[in-house]
Amino acid sequence: MGTIVPRKRKNGTTAYHAQVLIKRDGRIAYRETRTFERKAAASAWIDKTEEALLNPRALDEVRQDDPPLRSVIERYMAESKKAMGRTKKQVLNTLKDEHEIADMLCSAISSADITSLATDLGRTRQPATVANYLSHLGAVFAIARAAWRYPLDPAVMKDGHLVAKKLGLTGKGKERDRRPTLAELNIILTHYQAREREVEMLPMTKIVPFAVFSTRRQEEIVSIRWPDLDEDHSRVLIRDMKSPTEKVGNNVWVDIPPEAMKIIKSMPRIEDRIFPYTTDAISASFTRACQFLGIEDLHFHDLRHDGISRLFELGDNIPHVATVSGHRSWQSLKRYTHIRQSGDKYKGWPWLRVATAPLEPKSPYLPKFKPTKVRVEAQAEAKPRTKATKAPANPPRKRGRPRKARTFD
Numbered sequence: 001m002g003t004i005v006p007r008k009r010k011n012g013t014t015a016y017h018a019q020v021l022i023k024r025d026g027r028i029a030y031r032e033t034r035t036f037e038r039k040a041a042a043s044a045w046i047d048k049t050e051e052a053l054l055n056p057r058a059l060d061e062v063r064q065d066d067p068p069l070r071s072v073i074e075r076y077m078a079e080s081k082k083a084m085g086r087t088k089k090q091v092l093n094t095l096k097d098e099h100e101i102a103d104m105l106c107s108a109i110s111s112a113d114i115t116s117l118a119t120d121l122g123r124t125r126q127p128a129t130v131a132n133y134l135s136h137l138g139a140v141f142a143i144a145r146a147a148w149r150y151p152l153d154p155a156v157m158k159d160g161h162l163v164a165k166k167l168g169l170t171g172k173g174k175e176r177d178r179r180p181t182l183a184e185l186n187i188i189l190t191h192y193q194a195r196e197r198e199v200e201m202l203p204m205t206k207i208v209p210f211a212v213f214s215t216r217r218q219e220e221i222v223s224i225r226w227p228d229l230d231e232d233h234s235r236v237l238i239r240d241m242k243s244p245t246e247k248v249g250n251n252v253w254v255d256i257p258p259e260a261m262k263i264i265k266s267m268p269r270i271e272d273r274i275f276p277y278t279t280d281a282i283s284a285s286f287t288r289a290c291q292f293l294g295i296e297d298l299h300f301h302d303l304r305h306d307g308i309s310r311l312f313e314l315g316d317n318i319p320h321v322a323t324v325s326g327h328r329s330w331q332s333l334k335r336y337t338h339i340r341q342s343g344d345k346y347k348g349w350p351w352l353r354v355a356t357a358p359l360e361p362k363s364p365y366l367p368k369f370k371p372t373k374v375r376v377e378a379q380a381e382a383k384p385r386t387k388a389t390k391a392p393a394n395p396p397r398k399r400g401r402p403r404k405a406r407t408f409d
Contacts, residue, residue, distance in 0.1 A: 015116075213260040
């Protein structure tokens with residue numbers, strides 16, 4: 001017998017959950033649920049489904065597992081042999097733990113539920129981010145029926161995604177053209193230089209310039225291996241380079257500009273990787289430094305943007321820039337060509353001398369070095385959040401009598 005249950009959504013609208021449930025010998029032999037916008041449509045679907053199931057053989061043909069979407073996502077994450085990126089894991093965990101659609105049975109999910117999910121996500125996220133969420137969820141829909149015979153229809157996801165796009169709930173991200181100025185880099189590197197002399201920490205006075213001159217992403221910087229370096233031809237093999245289609249196995253040889261090669265040669269061979277750190281450590285350090293110094297809207301990835309644009313400002317053509325950046329098409333490369341000047345703005349840059357100073361390892365995990373002192377006139381004011389403590393004008397005298405000078409005959 002079929003039932004219809006009205007259910008309030010977060011946006012104030014009402015959805016009608018229609019369910020057909022058949023029992024045999026006291027056990028559930030078949031259950032199917034779908035969601036409709038109108039109660040009349042839900043009632044019509046129940047009548048049609050019950051009529052189709054009057055034949056006993058029909059029940060055996062349609063019987064299948066119908067778990068909630070949460071269980072399907074968990075199985076997908078557990079059984080997938082392909083390497084899953086950090087972002088995709090975070091997205092899938094958020095969907096299964098924080099959204100109502102995860103509680104719905106596979107057979108009950110309709111395109112309207114996908115659109116409702118996109119609306120819910122859009123309250124706190126940009127359209128490009130919402131599109132990424134639906135894309136990662138779509139990977140689960142794509143294989144659930146074929147791999148595990150779950151009643152999860154890929155066409156439902158396709159239709160829901162299309163509606164969300166037409167409504168403006170999803171879309172492309174805004175092209176970012178933020179580049180660091182020399183004044184900002186001077187302030188940042190001065191900050192790091194002072195900290196590197198005080199405590200053992202990441203050699204950011206090397207990593208930041210390397211990101212600019214090499215045009216490499218964070219995850220690429222920390223994954224470059226000494227065996228993949230070809231010094232004779234000034235190139236390096238980047239493994240699993242980011243790609244719109246398939247990242248795993250996408251190994252690409254990229255050229256290394258002379259400045260970046262000098263920085264590499266200054267690094268000690270303490271392990272297999274040239275920069276044996278983590279993306280989380282680099283990202284957190286750069287973000288904290290910008291916040292402390294009052295530098296707004298500057299991301300670590302903007303260093304790559306500046307490095308690629310610099311190559312165009314030097315007069316390099318598209319094919320040569322692509323051999324350094326790793327881009328395969330002009331369409332994806334053109335967004336970096338924000339030409340602001342001709343020539344090299346980093347010519348005579350004093351921080352390159354700091355970045356290429358030899359780094360002596362003090363431990364097998366965390367190198368430490370004494371950076372070359374460089375005085376740079378900062379063209380922008382820093383905004384430290386801590387107050388400097390002044391030394392007392394009259395330091396207290398030590399207790400005790402002064403020791404008399406000893407004389408020897």
